Amino acid sequence: MKPLSTRATTIRPSPTLSLNAQLAARGAAGEEVLNLSVGEPDFPMPELARDYALKAIAEGRNRYTDVGGVPELRERIKRKLAEDNGLEYAPGDIVVANGAKHALFNAFLALCEDGDEVVVPAPYWVTYPEQVRVTGAEPVIVPTGAGLKLTADQLAAAVTPRTKAVVLSSPGNPTGATYSRSELEALAEVVVRHDLFVVEDLIYEYFHYDDGAVPSIASLGPELKDRTVVVNGVSKSCAMTGWRVGYTAAPPEIAQLIRRLQGQATSNVSVVAQYAAIGAMDDVPWEAIKSYRDRRDLAHQRLTAIEGVRCGLPTGAFYLFPDISTLLGNRTTDEFCSELLAEQGVGLVPGSGFGAPEHVRLSYAVAPSVLETALDRLATFVAG
């Protein structure tokens, strides 16, 4: 048999997806698992999203839609971007995709090719480097150090003549770190000076526990908007990860390419899901989102009470990403997590997949009682 595609075979599988599958299998086999590896909120989806989906079905909306999405959804996204982010886009510059993951993939495919480099600040969400690789470009991993956010100096030092783009994620997964306006301004100067594109992932935007909205680099002026692809969706904010609705908002030339790529790959997102997303955006579960702040505080307080755990207080998303290097002994974090799971039934994600092998990721998007029990067991495990 001839060899399969090198490009496909060199892509690493998502460690978070495979860990979740393992934990689900243990749960299904009757084992008690306290799963702090989850990457999705535990509150219900908005009622209006269900209503709009049911209405779309009742109205017999069965056909293909425009590749970029139904006009009503793109108008709704346009309004959201204007209201929340101060960004004005034409509906044609918005392309609705199968989740933010697909939207990101579209963005990388539209921007990158063989020989390009894309700066990916570490710790990073597991998917960025792999998606960049599929395009033929090379992810250039830049460790951000204690601040967990890319600085202008770090970006400038990583740029080469081959650098095409930089990925920014705010609030970030796994770090929960949010870029301030002044941090973005400093990065923007480097971006413009070196003529880079920015892929800006705002999927955790509403999970932000400091005052004020999460700033978007695209809002810093036309020079930035013209080189930024903004990515967002309803998966996290509206607890609709299974519905698969995300989107890109991009300068017209890039948006056209994204449309073209998607038109030959998947066409439109499920029409029912598109209508559900309109309902979701009209009925964002703000109270549930806000309640995550208390969970963050609870989880952070319990976690940092464990001797040897080092963890700053993140400003967003729903993860803590502690440095556990002093607890490892001669184990890797992968081994630490496997032992913890075997001995205490607690599922954490090792930091190795996020480019930070001395950390673990803990999600607090679970009931406070689960969080407390899991952290008690972690403390027992560490003490033992």
Ligand SMILES: Cc1ncc(COP(=O)(O)O)c(C=O)c1O
């Ligand atoms: C940073 C980040 N971006 C994008 C996504 C993908 O979101 P979606 O489920 O809409 O594809 C995730 C999901 O975990 C994420 O953590």
